[in-house]
Amino acid sequence: MHSVSRSWLLLTGFIVFYIIYLLFGALVFSSIERPVEEKLRHDMEALKQEFLNESCVNSASLEHFLVKVLTANKYGVSVLRNSTVTSNWDLASSMFFANTLVTTVGYGHTTPLSDTGKAFSILYALIGVPFTMLVLTACVQRIMYPLVLAPVSLLQRSGMEPRPATVVHFVLLLVLVVLCFFVAPAAVFSAVELSWTFLDGIYFCFISLCTIGLGDFVPGTQPGQKYRALYQVAVMVYLFVGLMMMYLLLRTFHKMADLHGLTTFLQLPRCEDSDQEEDREPIVEEKCEDQTPQYLTEKESSKPLEPGSQPSYNTINTG
Amino acid sequence: MHSVSRSWLLLTGFIVFYIIYLLFGALVFSSIERPVEEKLRHDMEALKQEFLNESCVNSASLEHFLVKVLTANKYGVSVLRNSTVTSNWDLASSMFFANTLVTTVGYGHTTPLSDTGKAFSILYALIGVPFTMLVLTACVQRIMYPLVLAPVSLLQRSGMEPRPATVVHFVLLLVLVVLCFFVAPAAVFSAVELSWTFLDGIYFCFISLCTIGLGDFVPGTQPGQKYRALYQVAVMVYLFVGLMMMYLLLRTFHKMADLHGLTTFLQLPRCEDSDQEEDREPIVEEKCEDQTPQYLTEKESSKPLEPGSQPSYNTINTG
Numbered sequence: 001m002h003s004v005s006r007s008w009l010l011l012t013g014f015i016v017f018y019i020i021y022l023l024f025g026a027l028v029f030s031s032i033e034r035p036v037e038e039k040l041r042h043d044m045e046a047l048k049q050e051f052l053n054e055s056c057v058n059s060a061s062l063e064h065f066l067v068k069v070l071t072a073n074k075y076g077v078s079v080l081r082n083s084t085v086t087s088n089w090d091l092a093s094s095m096f097f098a099n100t101l102v103t104t105v106g107y108g109h110t111t112p113l114s115d116t117g118k119a120f121s122i123l124y125a126l127i128g129v130p131f132t133m134l135v136l137t138a139c140v141q142r143i144m145y146p147l148v149l150a151p152v153s154l155l156q157r158s159g160m161e162p163r164p165a166t167v168v169h170f171v172l173l174l175v176l177v178v179l180c181f182f183v184a185p186a187a188v189f190s191a192v193e194l195s196w197t198f199l200d201g202i203y204f205c206f207i208s209l210c211t212i213g214l215g216d217f218v219p220g221t222q223p224g225q226k227y228r229a230l231y232q233v234a235v236m237v238y239l240f241v242g243l244m245m246m247y248l249l250l251r252t253f254h255k256m257a258d259l260h261g262l263t264t265f266l267q268l269p270r271c272e273d274s275d276q277e278e279d280r281e282p283i284v285e286e287k288c289e290d291q292t293p294q295y296l297t298e299k300e301s302s303k304p305l306e307p308g309s310q311p312s313y314n315t316i317n318t319g
Numbered sequence: 320m321h322s323v324s325r326s327w328l329l330l331t332g333f334i335v336f337y338i339i340y341l342l343f344g345a346l347v348f349s350s351i352e353r354p355v356e357e358k359l360r361h362d363m364e365a366l367k368q369e370f371l372n373e374s375c376v377n378s379a380s381l382e383h384f385l386v387k388v389l390t391a392n393k394y395g396v397s398v399l400r401n402s403t404v405t406s407n408w409d410l411a412s413s414m415f416f417a418n419t420l421v422t423t424v425g426y427g428h429t430t431p432l433s434d435t436g437k438a439f440s441i442l443y444a445l446i447g448v449p450f451t452m453l454v455l456t457a458c459v460q461r462i463m464y465p466l467v468l469a470p471v472s473l474l475q476r477s478g479m480e481p482r483p484a485t486v487v488h489f490v491l492l493l494v495l496v497v498l499c500f501f502v503a504p505a506a507v508f509s510a511v512e513l514s515w516t517f518l519d520g521i522y523f524c525f526i527s528l529c530t531i532g533l534g535d536f537v538p539g540t541q542p543g544q545k546y547r548a549l550y551q552v553a554v555m556v557y558l559f560v561g562l563m564m565m566y567l568l569l570r571t572f573h574k575m576a577d578l579h580g581l582t583t584f585l586q587l588p589r590c591e592d593s594d595q596e597e598d599r600e601p602i603v604e605e606k607c608e609d610q611t612p613q614y615l616t617e618k619e620s621s622k623p624l625e626p627g628s629q630p631s632y633n634t635i636n637t638g
Contacts (some may be wrong), residue, residue: 007566007586048381057376062367063400066388070397073389074535080389081382105637108427118522129529137587203437210448212425216393267326296535 011142014135022129022236024126025093025098029112032120033089036113037077044072044079064078076110092229096220099236101241102128105208107215136240140247147173148252166256177249181209181242188223209242330461333454340450341555344417344443345410348431351439352408355432356396363398386458395429399542411548415539418555421447422562424527426534442449456557459566464491467571495570500528500561508538511550528561 007157022171051057051065069079076088087093088110100107101124112118148169155165196217204217222234254271257263263270370376370384388398395407406412406427419426420443431437467488474484504522515523515536523536539551573590576582582589 010402010586023580031448052378052381053375054376057371057373059371062371066399067492070392070399071389073392078389080385101531104423104530104535106425106526108533108535111535115516115518116519122522122525125525125529125531129531134585136585138585141586193511197434199434199437203441206441206444207425210444210446212420212448214425214427214430216427216430265327266453266457267460268453269460272493 007142012136014138017137018132021128022095022102025101025128026095028120028124029097029117029167030091030094030276032114032117033094033112035086036117037075037087037089040072040075040077044068044077044313048079050099074111075113082187086223088230090229090304092232096122096232096236097237098128100213102127102132104129104211105213105239106211107213107218108247109215109218109221123264136244140251143244143248147248149257163259166259170252170256173252177245181238182206183244185238185242185317193217193219194222205242208239209246211243326461333457337451337454340419340447341421344420344447345414347439347443348416348436349408349410349413351436352413353406355436356394356406356408359394359396359432360393363387363396367398388619393430394432403541405544405547406497409548411551413553415555417447418558419532420444421451422558423448423530424532424558426532426537428534430535430542455563455566458563459570462563462567463570466567467574482578485578489571489575492568492571496564500557501525501563504557504561512536512538513541524561527558528565530562533608580584594607 002278047068052062054061055291072079088097093110097110099105100296101121112121133164134315151172152165152169156162160168182202182205186198186204189201189204190196190198193200200217207217219235220228225231254263258270366384366387370380373380384635391398412429416429418424420440420459432442456552470491471488474488475481479487483616500525502519505517505522508520508523509515509517510517523538526533537628539547539552544550573582577589
C-alpha cells in the first residue's frame with residue numbers, strides 16, 4: 001500500500017478506535033453507576049421529605065441532614081428540586097466523564113459512586129490515558145508540517161534569518177491558538193452558560209487545556225440545558241482539538257528552544273535528540289567544544305562499566 | 320566550573336526555585352482567598368442560624384437554604400459544625416492547592432472564590448506548569464542512568480540478549496513503581512484517612528499520578544486531622560516523586576518501544592529521534608528500506624518547496 005495512504009489510514013484507525021473506546025467506556029460507566037445514582041437520588045428525596053415533615057428542626061437534625069446532603073453532592077447527586085431531572089450517568093454524560101478520564105483533565109464534577117466504578121475507572125484510564133497520548137501525538141505529527149515547518153520555511157524564503165523566523169512563527173502560532181482556543185470559546189461559553197462571565201470562560205478554557213481540570217466550572221451542567229448531549233459532544237471535540245494545539249505549541253517551543261541553545265544551556269533533552277548521543281555521528285554542525293550535553297560527561301564520570309562493555313539502548317539495532 | 324557539579328548545581332537551583340515558587344503561590348493565594356473565604360464562612364454560619372430560628376421550615380425556605388449551602392460547598396466552605404475550624408487557605412493548604420495547579424493534578428476540592436484568585440490561578444499556572452515539567456524532566460534525566468541504563472547493561476552483561484533485557488528491566492521497574500508508589504502509599508492512606516478503604520487508596524494514587532485528579536478523595540481534608548500541615552507537605556513530596564517515576568516509566572517504555580520497532584510501526588516520533596530526520600546521517604544501523612518514517616515520505620509528496628530551498632529547524636546551526 002502507498003505509504004502516505006497507510007499513514008492516514010493508521011491515523012483514521014486511531015481516531016475511530018478512540019471514539020469506540022469512549023463509547024464503550026460510556027456504556028460501562030452508565031450501566032455501573034446509573035442504578036447506584038438512582039438509588040442515592042431516591043434516598044435523598046426521601047430524606048428531604050422526612051426532614052420537611054419533622055415538626056421541629058433542631059441543630060442536631062439539621063446537621064445530620066446536611067452531612068448526607070453534602071456527601072451525596074460530592075458524587076454529583078444534588079437534592080435541589082430542579083436538578084433531579086437529568087442523570088449524571090446518561091450516555092452523553094458518561095462519555096463526557098470517560099473523556100475527562102483519558103485526557104487526564106478530570107473535572108470530578110461527577111465521580112464513580114461504587115467500588116466497581118472506581119476499579120473500572122482505574123482499568124479504563126490505564127489503557128485510555130496512554131492511548132489518548134498516542135492519538136494526540138499521531139495527530140500533532142501530521143499537523144507539524146502545515147502549521148510549523150511550512151510557515152517557518154515561508155518566512156525564511158521571504159528573507160528572514162532562521163532564528164528570528166522561528167520566533168516570529170511561534171508568536172504568530174501562539175496568538176492564533178489564544179484567539180481560537182481561549183478567547184473565542186470563552187465568548188461562546190459565557191453566552192451559553194447563564195452564570196459564567198467572560199473571565200470564567202477564559203479560566204475554564206485555561207484550566208481545561210492545561211489538564212488541571214479543577215471542576216468548579218463544567219459546561220452543560222446547568223439544569224434545563226438545551227441540546228445537552230450535543231453540547232457535551234461539542235465540548236469533548238473542543239477539548240481534544242485544544243489539547244492537540246497545546247501539544248503542538250509545546251513541541252514548537254521545544255524545537256525553538258533547541259535552536260536557540262536553551263535546552264543545551266539548561267542541560268535538558270533536546271526535542272530532536274536522544275539523551276544518549278554517545279554512539280552517534282554529529283548530526284548538525286554544533287560548536288561541540290562547550291556544548292557537549294552535561295549528563296554525558298556526568299555519566300562518563302560515574303560509569304561503573306567500560307564504555308565498550310556497556311551496550312546501551314542505542315547500540316542495539318532496531319531492524 | 321566542573322561540568323558535573325554545574326549539572327547538579329543547576330538541578331538544585333531548579334528544585335530550590337520550585338519550592339520558592341510554591342511558597343510564593345501559597346502566600347498570594349492565602350492572602351487573596353482567606354478574607355473571601357472567611358466572609359463566606361461567616362455568612363453561611365449566619366444563614367444556618369437564621370434557618371434554625373425559623374418557626375416553620377417549608378419546602379421553599381429549605382430549597383433556598385440548600386442552594387446557598389451547595390454553592391458555598393463548591394468553594395470548599397462547608398456549613399457542618401466540625402469543619403469550620405480549619406481554613407482551606409492557610410499556608411499549607413494554599414501551598415497544596417498551588418502544587419495541584421502546577422502539577423496539573425487539580426483536585427478542585429478547593430477552588431478560588433474571587434475573580435482575582437481565578438486570574439492569579441491562570442497566571443500562576445502559565446509559568447508554573449511549564450516550569451514543573453522542566454524540573455521533572457531535569458530530575459528524570461538524572462535518574463535515567465542509575466535506574467534504567469545501568470540495570471539494563473547489567474542484565475546484558477549477565478548474558479541476556481539486548482531486547483529481552485529491556486523487557487525484563489521494564490517489568491521489574493514497573494513492579495517496583497507499583498509497589499512503592501501505589502500499594503505502599505495506598506496502605507498508608509487507608510490507615511491515616513479514617514473513611515478510606517485500601518481500594519480508595521489505590522484509586523487516589525492512580526487518579527493522582529495520572530494527573531487526572533478527580534478530587535473525590537483528597538488527603539488531609541478530614542476534620543481534626545493531626546499534623547495537617549506536615550501531612551500535606553508529605554503528600555506533596557509523594558506527588559512530585561510519584562510523577563517523576565511515572566515520567567521515568569513512560570520514557571523507559573518509549574525507549575523499549577523504539578527498540579522493538581513499535582514506534583516505527585505506528586509511525587510515531589521515536590524517543591531518541593527527531594521527527595525530522597532528512598538532514599541526518601543514519602545513526603543506528605536500521606533496515607531502512609521499509610522503515611523510513613512515513614511522515615517524511617508524506618511530507619516529500621506534499622512539499623510545496625524544493626528540498627534545497629527549504630531550510631528547516633534542523634538545518635540551522637545551534638552554535
